[in-house]
Amino acid sequence: MTFKKINAWFHLWFGIISGIGVVVLGITGCILVFEHEIKSLSSTWLHAENSTGGKILPPSVLYKSVEKAYPGREIESVWYKGENRTAHFRIHEMDSTIFVNPYTAEVVATAPTDDLFQFVKDGHYYFWFPREIGHAVTGWTTLIFFVITISGLILWWPKRWTKKTREQSFTIRWKAKFKRINYDLHNVLGFYSLLLALLIAATALMMSFAWFNNGVNWLAGAGPEKPRIKALSDTTTNIKTNLLIQMDKAYHKGVYELAEHNPQEVIVTWPEKPSEPFYVCTDMYRGTWRDVYLDQYTLEVLPGSDNRLRDEHVAEWINRSNYGLHVGDFAGMYTKIPYFLVSLICASLPITGFYIWWGKKRKAWRKKKKSITV
Incomplete structure (x- = not known):
């Protein structure tokens, strides 16, 4: 079994295993990127005259x-x-x-902390499970996503760089059939979101696993x-x-x-x-x-x-900046908008990937059925 086949097998099955989790993390992440902006518009009691x-x-x-x-x-x-x-x-x-x-010391309002955004956070942090179980599930889902993102890059990389492979690798053919558009959405958007997706996953892993955090600190030269x-x-x-x-x-x-x-x-x-x-x-x-x-x-x-x-120290700077790097808050709207789009793409990848696999599976079943009939 060649490395390419092993990598493809790994990408497929671990993608299916982590798929639902990645969708949940991606969608809840999209919402949380603009939590403060949405609250500012919807909650009048946050403003004081x-x-x-x-x-x-x-x-x-x-x-x-x-x-x-x-x-x-x-x-x-x-x-x-x-x-x-x-x-x-x-x-x-x-x-x-x-x-x-x-300015006046007037009590303006009292609002519960357990609001819609807390529900979204519970999903993003713990998948709505009890905290200890959910924290582990979130961490391992993120780790799988981190690895299959790298394996996806290996699958994406063309054997030869030609005009045709460049077009296939970097552009979405919107006039093609749905099956091809779905493939391009998975393949092309997956590539364009790669670096930011890896950053989001890596910063999440620093919050999930002590060994990963210690590894980053070691690479940054911490004692x-x-x-x-x-x-x-x-x-x-x-x-x-x-x-x-x-x-x-x-x-x-x-x-x-x-x-x-x-x-x-x-x-x-x-x-x-x-x-x-x-x-x-x-x-x-x-x-x-x-x-x-x-x-x-x-x-x-x-x-x-x-x-x-x-x-x-550099390592401590990374630790203290980790949250801002994870949520895209370090440059205001200039980073929040890309983070929102990449989170949305990450949520779509398991769906488009499953459809690619399902299409191949159906094609194989049809061939097998046809050969049996003949």
Whole structure:
């Protein structure tokens, strides 16, 4: 059995095995590419009018407003989304987000987190299975897709480069019969989407398998994996502080001292215990972010916090940029549109591929039936 036949067999049967999964991942990926844009158009409570012409209020003011609206509930965090956008509050053991006008502290709306997009995410991440099972299924489906994409390139590659093979390899003959158009859609579009499809799959594999992530880090020149340091506040200083005042200071530090990009968008999560730090998420820019932990008493940056992205080692830069590279957020619409199209093509490949196989199978059955009849 030649390598070409083995490769064709592998491409066919592993394509059939992973087909439904690839379709699900591709379609849900298409939707999630424009999640924020769709939500911005459909959810009016995401927008906040600055009717007073004032500045964005600090967390303590918004906190008191939410506390008044939901007395006795434990407020966890606030996510400032920037100018003319509502601030998002999360409450412990409550599957909803509270939207607050950051200029007036008015509670605008409360919406469940378990919405349509969460349903799509559950499909994209876990195929709607229990988390552990779904995570494994997603990872292995992506790995198979990654390998059969490479095998597809081998099948696509012509034996000889002539004018005819170039036309067959790079153009779709729209005036041909449906069977030929379907073949070209699989063959030609598969080639044009190859590099971006491999990037999307590779970044997904980094999130799915530790061994794959470690392999990428090794190729990027990283040393042995270092244990993650747990950030803890120093309770031995015995400093008396007001948590709301410290909260405002942590927010101010995140916006005016720590942030390099998009400073108005920041998350502040306040501590529940004396030993816990403030968590400040800043530099949320084109699919990347910076996790910073501040001592709740001194507000000093604690070990375990991320460096600025430009100061990171190549391997760590790849890890922190991985999400943005996966969802196509690193260059705005210039990358989101191609990502949408490639995700759509990836979803179509198992369908067009199955039709090619089914057509050959039917042709073989007809020949066999005809020979038996004769």
